[in-house]
Amino acid sequence: MSKEVSADNREIALLTSEAFGGDWRALGYADPRDESKIDVLQSVDRPSEGLTSYSTIGLSDYSIPGEARPPIGSEITACSNQADFGNVLATAAFYVINDGWIPEPGRIFTDVVAIHFGDTSTPHLFLVNPPWLWEGQHPRLCLSRRRTSRPIAESERLSRSPTPSVASPT
Secondary structure (H helix, E strand, C coil): CCCCCCHHHHHHHHHHHHHHCCCEEEEEEECCCCCCEEEEEEEECCCCCCCEEEEEECHHHCCCCCCCCCCCCCEEEEEECCCCCHHHHHHHHHHHHHHCCCCCCCCEECCHHHHHHCCCCCCEEEEECCCHHHCCCCCCCCHHHEEEEEEECHHHHHHHCCHHHEECCC
16 A cells, blocks of 8 residues: 555455455555545456456545534445556545545546546446445445445436536546
8 A cells, every 4th residue: 555554444455355355456546746645455356257346445534525423534436347447546536635526426527537548438437325246245344435436428427417416627
């Protein structure tokens, strides 16, 4: 992992890796200004062959704006057949950390996938809850703190999204 890891984040990484299963590793990412850092855990061939499960580790250290007391944080998970999809989660995390984007179910992070994969049919990241792919994999993993994300097309973004739920890297 990229920085000194707190006991809470070690436990999140352990529980996440157990929920994903298989061999895993955590990669450290820094934002372009090298001001913020985030780790992304990945487990290859999970939940099935050809797919990789990803999860931020440490995003939950940052409180989500809102009225919850005590303030809560969240991690973002994803599953992809694209190599290096961890870059997408890291970018989404940096928008949360640096720009105040809110990682809540129903939120669409526009163009976050396209930043890394260019002209793709699914350029946006759609956050949902619960993360159904790993549901029931580990009883101690608090899935309510997780936001599963999946790439979506522009047409789906337009059909799902009233303006307030869209965040964009403009």
